[in-house]
Amino acid sequence: MDAPAVRADGLTKRYGRTVALDHLDLEVPAGQILGYLGPNGAGKTTTLRLLLGLIRPTSGRAEIFGVDAWRDPVRAHARVAYVTSDVDLWPALTGGEVLDLLGHAHGSVDAALRDELIASFDLDPTVRVRAYSTGNRQKVLLIAALMTRADLLVLDEPTRGLDPLVDQVFRTYIRQARDRGQTVLLSSHELSEVEALCDRVAIVRAGRLVEQRSLAELRQLSALAVEATFPGAPPDLRAVPGVHALVVDGSVLRCQVDGSIEPLLRALAEAGVTRMTSREPSLEELFLAHYDRPDVSAP
Amino acid sequence: MSAPRAGTGAPARALVFTLSVRRAVRSGALWGAALGVITVASALSYERVYPTLALREALARAFGTNTMTIALFGPAPHLDTVAGFTSFKVSLTLSVLASLWGLRAATGALRGEEETGRWDLLLAGPRRRVATTAQALAGVAVGIVVLAAACAIVTALTIRSTAGGLRATQVLGLGGAVLAAATTFAALGALTSQLDRSRHDASTTGVVVLAIAYALRLVADAGLGLHALVWASPLGWIEELAPLTAPSFVAVVPVALWTVALVAAALRGARIRDVGAGLLARDDRGRRHRRLLTGPGALTWRLLSSTILRWWIGITLGAGLIGLVARKASSTIGGSSVREVFDRLGATALGTRAVLGVASLILAVVVSLLAVGQVAAARAEEARGHLDWLVASRVSRVRWLLWRLGAAAIALAGVGVLEGLATWGATASQGAHLSPVLLFEAAGNLLPPALALLGVATVLYGLWPRAAVPVSYGLVAWSLLIVIVGGIGAISPWLLDTSVFHHMAAAPAEAPHVLANAVMCALGVLGIAAGVTAFARRDLVGT
Numbered sequence: 001m002d003a004p005a006v007r008a009d010g011l012t013k014r015y016g017r018t019v020a021l022d023h024l025d026l027e028v029p030a031g032q033i034l035g036y037l038g039p040n041g042a043g044k045t046t047t048l049r050l051l052l053g054l055i056r057p058t059s060g061r062a063e064i065f066g067v068d069a070w071r072d073p074v075r076a077h078a079r080v081a082y083v084t085s086d087v088d089l090w091p092a093l094t095g096g097e098v099l100d101l102l103g104h105a106h107g108s109v110d111a112a113l114r115d116e117l118i119a120s121f122d123l124d125p126t127v128r129v130r131a132y133s134t135g136n137r138q139k140v141l142l143i144a145a146l147m148t149r150a151d152l153l154v155l156d157e158p159t160r161g162l163d164p165l166v167d168q169v170f171r172t173y174i175r176q177a178r179d180r181g182q183t184v185l186l187s188s189h190e191l192s193e194v195e196a197l198c199d200r201v202a203i204v205r206a207g208r209l210v211e212q213r214s215l216a217e218l219r220q221l222s223a224l225a226v227e228a229t230f231p232g233a234p235p236d237l238r239a240v241p242g243v244h245a246l247v248v249d250g251s252v253l254r255c256q257v258d259g260s261i262e263p264l265l266r267a268l269a270e271a272g273v274t275r276m277t278s279r280e281p282s283l284e285e286l287f288l289a290h291y292d293r294p295d296v297s298a299p
Numbered sequence: 300m301s302a303p304r305a306g307t308g309a310p311a312r313a314l315v316f317t318l319s320v321r322r323a324v325r326s327g328a329l330w331g332a333a334l335g336v337i338t339v340a341s342a343l344s345y346e347r348v349y350p351t352l353a354l355r356e357a358l359a360r361a362f363g364t365n366t367m368t369i370a371l372f373g374p375a376p377h378l379d380t381v382a383g384f385t386s387f388k389v390s391l392t393l394s395v396l397a398s399l400w401g402l403r404a405a406t407g408a409l410r411g412e413e414e415t416g417r418w419d420l421l422l423a424g425p426r427r428r429v430a431t432t433a434q435a436l437a438g439v440a441v442g443i444v445v446l447a448a449a450c451a452i453v454t455a456l457t458i459r460s461t462a463g464g465l466r467a468t469q470v471l472g473l474g475g476a477v478l479a480a481a482t483t484f485a486a487l488g489a490l491t492s493q494l495d496r497s498r499h500d501a502s503t504t505g506v507v508v509l510a511i512a513y514a515l516r517l518v519a520d521a522g523l524g525l526h527a528l529v530w531a532s533p534l535g536w537i538e539e540l541a542p543l544t545a546p547s548f549v550a551v552v553p554v555a556l557w558t559v560a561l562v563a564a565a566l567r568g569a570r571i572r573d574v575g576a577g578l579l580a581r582d583d584r585g586r587r588h589r590r591l592l593t594g595p596g597a598l599t600w601r602l603l604s605s606t607i608l609r610w611w612i613g614i615t616l617g618a619g620l621i622g623l624v625a626r627k628a629s630s631t632i633g634g635s636s637v638r639e640v641f642d643r644l645g646a647t648a649l650g651t652r653a654v655l656g657v658a659s660l661i662l663a664v665v666v667s668l669l670a671v672g673q674v675a676a677a678r679a680e681e682a683r684g685h686l687d688w689l690v691a692s693r694v695s696r697v698r699w700l701l702w703r704l705g706a707a708a709i710a711l712a713g714v715g716v717l718e719g720l721a722t723w724g725a726t727a728s729q730g731a732h733l734s735p736v737l738l739f740e741a742a743g744n745l746l747p748p749a750l751a752l753l754g755v756a757t758v759l760y761g762l763w764p765r766a767a768v769p770v771s772y773g774l775v776a777w778s779l780l781i782v783i784v785g786g787i788g789a790i791s792p793w794l795l796d797t798s799v800f801h802h803m804a805a806a807p808a809e810a811p812h813v814l815a816n817a818v819m820c821a822l823g824v825l826g827i828a829a830g831v832t833a834f835a836r837r838d839l840v841g842t
């Protein structure tokens with residue numbers, strides 16, 4: 001099918017005077033893993049809940065494989081599985097019963113995969129939900145989502161509360177899902193996770209999409225991280241064009257440079273730099289750079 | 300320098316106490332004032348409806364020894380005085396409401412706060428846990444005093460306007476009874492909060508105890524020679540206090556013993572239990588009911604069946620109990636003006652049927668609570684986010700709500716059948732030969748008000764999910780209050796019309812009001828349709 005897995009078109013959600021999401025245009029082609037990033041309160045959860053038809057768009061539309069998520073949720077959700085981190089499941093049901101229920105609600109389940117997942121995630125399905133630890137409740141939902149082999153996995157901070165071993169299991173299955181052609185929309189604050197899993201990232205801030213590129217592109221276009229050591233106190237480089245995110249730590253200066261690096265090199269040479277390294281920024285630095293600058297506007 | 304503060308303006312050491320006082324005082328003042336208004340309204344209506352001594356004596360002759368009304372509403376000595384009548388009309392209502400308030404306040408202060416996780420920071424170590432529990436309970440105690448004081452003050456301030464009003468000591472006694480009722484059940488709530496795993500469970504256990512207490516004193520007062528049973532019921536102790544008629548201070552003893560014992564047990568429980576858990580262990584492993592959980596319908600059944608079953612058992616037992624005492628009660632009605640008095644209460648027939656007609660109000664309230672409870676359960680599912688998981692997969696939210704409403708319909712239909720059977724069986728066993736058709740008709744007559752309230756609750760749920768549950772329960776309470784206070788004609792007809800129970804016939808004493816029932820059913824169905832439509836178009840919202 002040609003329709004993208006997810007398409008948001010001028011998607012807007014207001015709560016009274018709060019604009020939780022402001023004209024979001026987003027497209028996730030099928031078969032990709034998109035990292036969906038943004039500071040707290042940026043509108044990530046709002047976006048995902050709109051995609052799932054749990055809340056109603058104030059304006060705009062959200063489509064899943066070409067089906068409107070609000071008007072026709074049942075058809076849209078036939079190909080979706082959803083996981084969040086605030087997991088409150090039916091306390092009186094056992095983990096196994098929750099899996100049965102969600103499996104039936106979804107329609108189709110790969111029973112062999114389910115049993116494999118229960119073993120890999122090391123979950124005891126005979127225990128009632130109220131007796132599970134936070135991480136174990138999270139595992140129930142992850143298994144429920146993965147066992148359906150849904151074409152689109154919508155994951156909102158899916159690994160919060162999981163230990164590193166389980167985290168690794170999760171990553172393995174997400175990669176496997178991508179290799180099978182499933183699409184993943186992953187909202188997360190775990191940048192290492194996003195870096196390890198995602199093909200592309202989208203960054204939202206204050207309800208607006210500020211960036212949507214592949215990780216490689218983002219790196220190329222983005223600032224270079226520079227670290228320079230001086231014999232004495234570092235000079236004031238705030239006026240140098242392209243320089244931002246300046247941090248001074250004793251005689252060491254760290255900063256990022258956009259565009260041409262020449263003005264900075266000249267300034268550093270003048271100040272008598274003794275040591276200098278530069279490298280592509282980590283996702284964390286990219287992310288922080290996007291959060292810091294209030295002047296970034298939507299494309 | 301003052302002690303560290305945490306944004307509340309209170310020293311951190313007494314933080315729990317301060318928070319608890321704040322909650323309890325506000326709601327205590329409100330509820331207390333409402334209790335005062337009920338009392339005053341009853342006294343005023345008496346003076347309006349029974350202005351002459353002759354009328355009052357007739358009333359006293361008809362009801363003073365009627366075991367049925369006494370069983371349902373409490374003893375009725377001195378019906379020829381304002382105090383006596385008010386005592387008969389509102390004492391039990393007041394003690395039940397005050398008991399519910401105490402229960403709610405205690406479970407809210409102890410478990411409500413704990414469930415939000417707010418206490419986790421304060422609860423390091425068992426010593427702290429006991430202190431925190433004690434502080435929360437102290438806050439509730441202050442609230443109880445405010446509740447009783449507000450009731451007494453409102454009553455005292457407004458009652459002066461009436462000629463033969465209540466004496467100051469009687470008003471004080473009334474406050475004392477409210478105090479005793481709220482304290483008794485707050486102590487119970489403190490204990491169930493330690494025993495049960497959640498606030499919901501703790502309150503449910505408390506309400507069950509309250510229902511048992513009511514049933515015990517009903518039997519004690521039913522003229523079966525079992526009056527000693529009154530001492531086995533906390534509500535019986537409050538009844539024995541009888542502040543308005545014949546105060547008996549002996550009844551303070553069981554109240555005090557009970558309170559001290561339960562609070563001590565609660566504090567001991569707080570020391571030894573885990574935070575977020577209850578002392579009563581429950582089985583955390585379950586079989587897999589795989590065949591059952593195939594969708595929202597199966598889930599609804601799995602989640603609701605045991606609750607609905609409990610409602611059915613409770614209503615069947617209640618109806619059976621009323622049926623058992625009805626014939627005996629009817630034989631104690633004496634005097635020539637009985638018919639007139641029953642007329643005023645809405646019943647036009649005599650004998651067992653008349654008594655059953657009077658009792659139908661209580662049953663109708665219980666059935667309405669069952670109906671509203673189904674919407675409350677649906678809202679709870681949504682608020683906790685459980686519904687998200689279904690809607691995010693292929694379950695349509697409308698289908699989910701229709702399953703829930705279907706469960707409510709089944710619950711109500713079951714009530715109709717069971718109540719009819721129970722009444723028929725119980726009255727037949729006592730030799731009252733009433734036609735089963737008549738009794739099933741009367742049982743069915745309980746449903747239209749419940750259906751109307753279900754419709755209203757569903758509309759509210761579709762439009763204002765967060766307000767729907769308290770407002771709907773409020774409507775049930777309001778409807779009951781209106782008929783209790785205004786049932787004898789001392790209230791404006793327009794106000795009377797706002798009560799669904801006012802439109803219900805006192806079947807089987809009189810024939811069901813076909814038109815009114817049809818209107819209530821139509822209202823219910825329209826409300827459900829409108830509510831479902833609104834629900835389909837709104838956001839799912841959390842707590």
Ligand SMILES: Nc1ncnc2c1ncn2[C@@H]1O[C@H](COP(=O)(O)OP(=O)(O)OP(=O)(O)O)[C@@H](O)[C@H]1O
Nearest residue numbers: 015018019020038039040041042043044045046047
């Ligand atoms: N039901 C609601 N009522 C009012 N405001 C809301 C509601 N839900 C979300 N908001 C607001 O919308 C904005 C976006 O919230 P959202 O939950 O989408 O953020 P988020 O990006 O998921 O943040 P986080 O990283 O903390 O999970 C926030 O300002 C939030 O306060």
Ligand SMILES: [Mg+2]
Nearest residue numbers: 044045046156
């Ligand atoms: Mg979020």
